[in-house]
Amino acid sequence: MASPVQPPLVSTGSVGDFVSLLKPRVMSLVVFTALVGMLVAPGTVHPVVGAIALLAIAVGAGASGCLNMWWDADIDAVMMRTRNRPIPAGRITPDEAFTFGMILACGAVFVLGIATNWFAAAFLAFTIFFYAVIYSVWLKRSTPQNIVIGGAAGAFPPMIGEAAVTGSVSVDGLVLFLIILLWTPPHFWALALVKSEDYARAGVPMMPNVVGQASTRLQILLYTLVLVPVATLPVWLGSGxxxxxxxxxxGGAGMLWLAFRLWRRGGDAASLNAVGVRTAWRLFGFSILYLFLLFAALLAEHALGRLVPGLGAISGGHLL
Amino acid sequence: MSGGATHGKQGADKTVPAGAPEGVRLSPEERRRQRARNVAIGLALGGLFVLFYILTIARLGSNVFNRPL
Known part of the structure; x- marks a missing residue:
């Protein structure tokens, strides 16, 4: 790693700095999607074991975020959005962050293995490896398809959750994986459209910097056109x-409307106009709400199916 | 680096009194943060202990009574 930041000789980081290395907001999303994966799974698990499995998955996600920040400290230092993170700001040394991330990663995999099964643990280990090495080290700086392929790392947690319950992965888990995978490009490219100068300064080949604004807007629309029908698959498969x-x-109609508006009225080939900036921000925000509501709906239906026996038909799997 | 730590001879003329042993000196704020980190590590280790205990009981389930008395 070629970091331009002079690391401090001693650690001056607070506990909060170490917590922020784990990217808590990403962790909460991972816990949420993994929980839905556990509930949709065709099997049962003791609630205490399920809670410990969720904790292990969350810590594993935090570890991969920490290793990502360790590797990307040089990029973070030149981007407005990330320059105050603990490593580029000089509050935590890179060695500390790397050690912290590796200990958490090994601990999370071990705990998930002894709490549930070693298939789920191996899956978690692979996910951490995928995010920290395949995405952060390899893809992020080398291809504009970085978040398309790297998005798999964020899409694995529901499958890990299901694997923790059943020891395997079903079509239902695979569909949840597909939904997050296809959701990632429109979500991140909407942000990249607005923050393209920031990414360009850091030398990260995000899609708008490589193929231009117009092509990115078209690709956002195309991915959304695939995402919306795929997001209805749980209904056809019986889990939704x-x-x-x-x-x-x-939600799909809202995503399509915003993606279409961004493509049609977002600006010219070189830049976004005022409508484009506004719509890109809206699409970015709405995409988070859309994914959250999709998984919340699954969670509500399956939790309700467990709590109200009469509605048991709508439940595929239980935590008890 | 934030805070007022000095390292070896670099800042000795500013913060290290004459005759005092040299080395990394932490400011009160850095010392407070260090103590908070130590407490957090202690709590995490204690939490792991409790977690393994609860996990063991949960995994054993009713089998915990399945033994000769």
């Missing part, structure tokens, strides 16, 4: 029901 169908329908 009325509430999920409504969210997938209305």
């Amino acid at each position: 029901h009325a509430l999920y169908a409504a969210v997938a329908g209305f």
